[in-house]
Amino acid sequence: MSNPNFFSDPGTTTTLTAVLSSSIDNIVTNISLIDASNFPSKGKIQIGSEIILYNEKTGNILNNCYRPNAVSHTAPQIVILLARDSEAPLGTSQIHSGWYKERGGSEKTLRVANSNLMMPGAIRFNEDSNIFQGFNGEDWVTFNAEKGATGPAGNNASELFNFINLPTGLSGSGNGEVYRNSGETAVYLRTIKSGTYDLTSSVTGLQSLQITNDTNYITLTPQPRPYVWDFTSNNLITDLRGEVNGKLKAFGQVSKWTVKTGKNIQKGFAVRITLDSINTKLTIEPYTYTNLSDFVNISQEGLGFLGIALEDKNSGESCEVCTEGITSAIIGANSPFTTTDTASGPGCYGFVSKEGKIFIPNPLTAITIAPIAGYWIEKRTIGYGNLGLFYVKGGLAI
Secondary structure (H helix, E strand, C coil): CCCCCEEECCCCCCCCEEEECCCECCCCCCEEECCCCCCCCCEEEEECCEEEEEEEEECCEEEEEECCCCCCECCCCEEEEECCCCCCCCCHHHCCCEEEEECCCCCCEEECCCCCCCCCCCEEEECCCCEEEEECCCCEEECCCCCCCCCCCCCCHHHHCEEEECCCCCCCCCCCCCEECCCCCEEEECCCCCCEECCCCCCCCEECEEEEECCCCEEEEECCCCCCCCCCCCCCHHHHCCEECCEECCEEEEEEEEECCCCCECCCCEEEEEECCCCCCEEEEECCCCCHHHCCCCCCCCCCCCEEECCCECCCCEEEEEEEEEEEEEECCCCCCCEECECCCCCEEEEECCCCCEEEECCHHHCCCCCEEEEECCCCECCCCCEEEEEEECCCCC
């Protein structure tokens, strides 16, 4: 072999030994053996309790010995070859297939080298691709870990673990995550719990979420509760007025309606409830009229005010309407009464004009039956398309 530190071994040899041919003191650095033919050119030996490193061999003499704890030894004392410390791996082309062990060591290793011997059942290490292969009688095939036959099913998780809702005071590993403590069979789960809210100072602790469950589902049903609009921070007129994505902003009650066939609705204008052409479905239409006397008849049909439209919609389309609360309305003057061109400020009544705009009468005492849509929140000048912030509150009395 090209490397004397290793040798092929069938697995029977365990320890290499030799015998001193002459006694040595604690000074000598060359040690003579009766037979050192099986010892490598350099290595590690033990004589008695002393460990010695030698760096070369000449015949039966171990030369240039390193003896940090030197003592004297008398011939013919036994010399034992010890396993060397690890060195860099040998090149694959230097060694053939077979059982190997390091001189002086007892660990045996089976080594498979590269080969072109196409014998059925032969195995090799392909040095070009660094993979193990076997010859099946026709070709070299690559070894892999293919999935074998399915084994018997294991235990169901429900038979191995006891699932428990997380006890009070015991925290989990993450928000909503399942976790298991080491050495235990109990898996702790967080419990879903409803929050509460206070309706008034005397009605408190109301459930905000109803929780029910069955075999497959945990059902969370929000409970109805009044929504509290917060105008303590969101109170700038410029933020409340206007529109988003083509729809007027609204803060209050909003509902959705179908526009009556043949009618078109504009945002900011008044609308009312009506029936479709065959009187079977609720729809909405623009709140318009010719004279106030139109309402003064036996039925007074069309007098009721629904709210302010938030969108421009056509016949048959769905339209959102603010029925009570803050939104923007069109300031108008088309009215059977004398009007002012300016909303004087917060609390100024707004009446529905012939075209469905919101007008301000001058003077207020001249109004007798015109429908009231609510009142203005800001001072705005009249003009078609001029939107003003308005509080929708139909049916206000004078």
